[in-house]
Amino acid sequence: MTTTVHPKTSPEVGGIGHAVRRKEDDRFIQGAGRYLDDIVLPGMLHMAIVRSPIAHGRIRSIDTSAAEQTEGVVAVITGQMLAEHNLAWMPTLSGDTQAVLATDKVRYQGQEVAAVVATDPYIARDAASLVFVDYEELPAITSPQQALEPGAPVIRDDKEGKTDNVAYIWEAGDKEATDAAFAKADVVVTLDTHYPRSHPSPLETCGALADVNPATGEATIYLTSQAPHAHRTLFALVAGLPEENIRIVSPDIGGGFGNKVPIYPGYVVATVASLLLGKPVKWVETRTENLISTGFARDYHMHGELALTSDGRILAMRASILSDQGAFYADAQPSRFRAGLFHICTGSYDFGAAHVTAKGAYTNKAPGGVAYRCSFRVTEASYLIERLVDNAAWKLGMDPAEFRMKNFIRPEQFPYRSPTGFVYDSGDYHTALREAMKLVDYEGWRRKQAEGHPEGKLYGVGIASFTEVVGAGNSKEYDIAGIKMFDSAELRIHPTGKAILKLGVRTQGQGHETTFAQIVAEELGIPYTDVKVQEGDTDNTPYGLGTYASRSTPVGGAATAVVARRIREKAKKIAAHLLEASEDDLEWEPGRFFVRGTDKGVTIQEVAFAAYTNPPEGLEAGLEDVCYYDPPNMTYPFGSYIVVVEVDPGDGTWKVVDMAAVDDCGVRINPMIVEGQIMGGLTEGFAKANMQWITFDEQGNCIGSNFLDYLVPTAWETPRFKLGATVTPSPHHPLGAKGVGESATVGSPAAYVNAVLDALRRAGHPVENIDMPVLPHRVWGAIQGVAVKP
Amino acid sequence: MQITVTVNGTTYTSDVEPRRLLVDYIRNDLGLTGTHIGCDTTSCGACTLIMDGKPVKSCTILAVQADGSEIRTVEGLKRDGQLHPIQKAFKEHHGLQCGFCTPGMMMVGSALIEQNPRPSEEEVRWAISGNICRCTGYQNIVAAIQAAGRELAERG
Numbered sequence: 001m002t003t004t005v006h007p008k009t010s011p012e013v014g015g016i017g018h019a020v021r022r023k024e025d026d027r028f029i030q031g032a033g034r035y036l037d038d039i040v041l042p043g044m045l046h047m048a049i050v051r052s053p054i055a056h057g058r059i060r061s062i063d064t065s066a067a068e069q070t071e072g073v074v075a076v077i078t079g080q081m082l083a084e085h086n087l088a089w090m091p092t093l094s095g096d097t098q099a100v101l102a103t104d105k106v107r108y109q110g111q112e113v114a115a116v117v118a119t120d121p122y123i124a125r126d127a128a129s130l131v132f133v134d135y136e137e138l139p140a141i142t143s144p145q146q147a148l149e150p151g152a153p154v155i156r157d158d159k160e161g162k163t164d165n166v167a168y169i170w171e172a173g174d175k176e177a178t179d180a181a182f183a184k185a186d187v188v189v190t191l192d193t194h195y196p197r198s199h200p201s202p203l204e205t206c207g208a209l210a211d212v213n214p215a216t217g218e219a220t221i222y223l224t225s226q227a228p229h230a231h232r233t234l235f236a237l238v239a240g241l242p243e244e245n246i247r248i249v250s251p252d253i254g255g256g257f258g259n260k261v262p263i264y265p266g267y268v269v270a271t272v273a274s275l276l277l278g279k280p281v282k283w284v285e286t287r288t289e290n291l292i293s294t295g296f297a298r299d300y301h302m303h304g305e306l307a308l309t310s311d312g313r314i315l316a317m318r319a320s321i322l323s324d325q326g327a328f329y330a331d332a333q334p335s336r337f338r339a340g341l342f343h344i345c346t347g348s349y350d351f352g353a354a355h356v357t358a359k360g361a362y363t364n365k366a367p368g369g370v371a372y373r374c375s376f377r378v379t380e381a382s383y384l385i386e387r388l389v390d391n392a393a394w395k396l397g398m399d400p401a402e403f404r405m406k407n408f409i410r411p412e413q414f415p416y417r418s419p420t421g422f423v424y425d426s427g428d429y430h431t432a433l434r435e436a437m438k439l440v441d442y443e444g445w446r447r448k449q450a451e452g453h454p455e456g457k458l459y460g461v462g463i464a465s466f467t468e469v470v471g472a473g474n475s476k477e478y479d480i481a482g483i484k485m486f487d488s489a490e491l492r493i494h495p496t497g498k499a500i501l502k503l504g505v506r507t508q509g510q511g512h513e514t515t516f517a518q519i520v521a522e523e524l525g526i527p528y529t530d531v532k533v534q535e536g537d538t539d540n541t542p543y544g545l546g547t548y549a550s551r552s553t554p555v556g557g558a559a560t561a562v563v564a565r566r567i568r569e570k571a572k573k574i575a576a577h578l579l580e581a582s583e584d585d586l587e588w589e590p591g592r593f594f595v596r597g598t599d600k601g602v603t604i605q606e607v608a609f610a611a612y613t614n615p616p617e618g619l620e621a622g623l624e625d626v627c628y629y630d631p632p633n634m635t636y637p638f639g640s641y642i643v644v645v646e647v648d649p650g651d652g653t654w655k656v657v658d659m660a661a662v663d664d665c666g667v668r669i670n671p672m673i674v675e676g677q678i679m680g681g682l683t684e685g686f687a688k689a690n691m692q693w694i695t696f697d698e699q700g701n702c703i704g705s706n707f708l709d710y711l712v713p714t715a716w717e718t719p720r721f722k723l724g725a726t727v728t729p730s731p732h733h734p735l736g737a738k739g740v741g742e743s744a745t746v747g748s749p750a751a752y753v754n755a756v757l758d759a760l761r762r763a764g765h766p767v768e769n770i771d772m773p774v775l776p777h778r779v780w781g782a783i784q785g786v787a788v789k790p
Numbered sequence: 791m792q793i794t795v796t797v798n799g800t801t802y803t804s805d806v807e808p809r810r811l812l813v814d815y816i817r818n819d820l821g822l823t824g825t826h827i828g829c830d831t832t833s834c835g836a837c838t839l840i841m842d843g844k845p846v847k848s849c850t851i852l853a854v855q856a857d858g859s860e861i862r863t864v865e866g867l868k869r870d871g872q873l874h875p876i877q878k879a880f881k882e883h884h885g886l887q888c889g890f891c892t893p894g895m896m897m898v899g900s901a902l903i904e905q906n907p908r909p910s911e912e913e914v915r916w917a918i919s920g921n922i923c924r925c926t927g928y929q930n931i932v933a934a935i936q937a938a939g940r941e942l943a944e945r946g
Contacts, residue, residue, distance in 0.1 A: 022884070025886060028892050029886070030867075031823070031863065031865045034823075035826070038817075122809070200924075203888070203891050205828075254888050508888055509887035509888025509890075509925045683928070707834055714922060714928075715928040716915050718928050
């Protein structure tokens, strides 16, 4: 572990460790980004979707005549029409099926029922309101507990022989060993908590612009997609279009956070409409459509238990999950793992046994289960263990930092095999927590807490020491819908020594155009400003699985380093030829080969020129290569977050008065970008702890269908953050880097909640739990010891 | 209805439907796509532009209400080939990630510092509290706006 990495390259070259400013910013600060809705094609039509106003009901009839007669309407598409092309249903990323346009029943409020295509978006929306659908309303199921009651109406009666609402059942770990450990426990601590439904709600909603050439059948589909290559293949498989005729272009993306991983019905319908009409068709969601119908996240009802010795050692963990999947099981996750990577729930602690069971239920809510700024349910896992550990320390009368220190996996134990089968690559948890304690002045806050707040408020200090697992694959264990989770980089060095790097991943704000250019700069000494990074166009980039679950740097970044090194090998041959020396006599320094012990050398730019103008005999011309990188393991970023809150016992409100976040994501390629990712994630963690959730009433109406009801924090509510770093390189990543885009969303929610609970407990209120969001009335109820409405 | 508006120094006369939103007029009729749409409820501020000197959310104003007014959008921040201090500061302080909220943030920020070039952190946070960013956590946006204000003040 170190705390700093000294760059090997000059600031002008801008390799690893330089906080260079982002190349992509120049267009964004001038309003010259090109997002999906900015694209206009000749003859383009506009589509609006007709959605179900009810949560559960049988469709008796659909009357499209008034809509069809509206001037400017070109077509009205129903599920029946799609069924004729066998497109009324599509597969989900979890191997389930999902209705594209409902033909039999609607299963959640906001479900897609029909689509109107018109010459103008205003007309399309007007006409959509003129499509009359007659429903026979059915009782709505709005919780997984209700869904699993005997005799509950079967939501998925489209599935042959389905007699219940179970979406999946899964388990991990060793039940016998866990039971044995629990039998020996001095103390067992339990926790029941609901990680509420949330929505990534990127500021740009989802959309598609499909342009199918009526003569050739070639389809160019502009898509708000985090995974354009995988989407191309799925389009080919679902729509039966020849894959060479499909070009997915993912333009600038206005935030994704997992929301833009699935394929949505609107994408498919817009494509079918363009195919049928021979014209480009654009569909862009409204905010309400985004919140009520596209991929939600979380919604895990969790039960956890820790077996403990009386002197504060963890022996084992049990966890059981009931997940609310909505009407279609559509988690975007590796296919072998039905509850994602939830079984990382043993966290940062060393103990012998764990057993995890999970069951998913269908309900009359929107489908999704996307990894919202998270690696496949790791957020839920991290939250459960960090809340449990805090409760354990409290029950045993130990300081939560001391309890964690006592149970952390020790640095010498890495690589560490967890009781549920993960092999953690590297870590130094004790140092990260110590650094965070220093940064926040832990002892100082404990003293202030003991002295009492000057105005009678309550101070609370909360810790979370998370471990994440990011960067899927390896391809043996990890695939999405059968496609293996490798990723790719193609690097071409032009004759003038400038370069283009083409990637299979797709940035949505993470700064790939800069970070990945810096990797090339590090490996080849070509200034990062001379390296153009291209992503998102499937015709012009190598195949990859895309950007989500913090996998771009672990996988795409590794591919970039490897391909650059391959090019350096070839460059060395050319350099030897130019210098009339043996390859063995050459040495490399960033940007230049030289003959050992002399000042005779050639720059990488001179080599690049020679690759096209003067290649050595017997060597192919050109200087380019491609790498498909299959990671040997995931990377395991970690860190410790400490939050200090001030709770007003009079009304239950709380605010963050201090927060320190120490992250270890291995080697930081661009420290500025890394810190930006962390601050964004800490904010989203705060959002979930403080305000951000989606609920439903008993009829299945979505509460939280707009930004007036679905509260996301503004600058006014958002805390200030102090950041720290430790650097424990990943031993298997070519650059020692780990993913970082999601650490703070994963790790921080428990720290906020633990802080509020700490404030209450130290003031003499023995509160076991408050579910997120920790709303004032819940805090007030906990202080008063009275039950309050959720 | 016929309207006349001056946008970034150019005067346009157009026929618009009375119900047409100003943001649709700016984006689709004038092709100035730097102004974005993030919600439909005046909550997110992605559509913020400056109308007659004041930042307004163009998703909740009809184009006809803008008749006779002077409008500045993100495309009009750059003057004589020079970036506005707020544009430079957003890049320098890493005040943006996906870039979708950025034009709205910069329009509000520029309006603030033109009135008050040395705003406190609280004042900046209050000024941009009608604008949502989902990526950055705001800290760098606040720093960028304050830095741009300092540059503006030093220029005099």
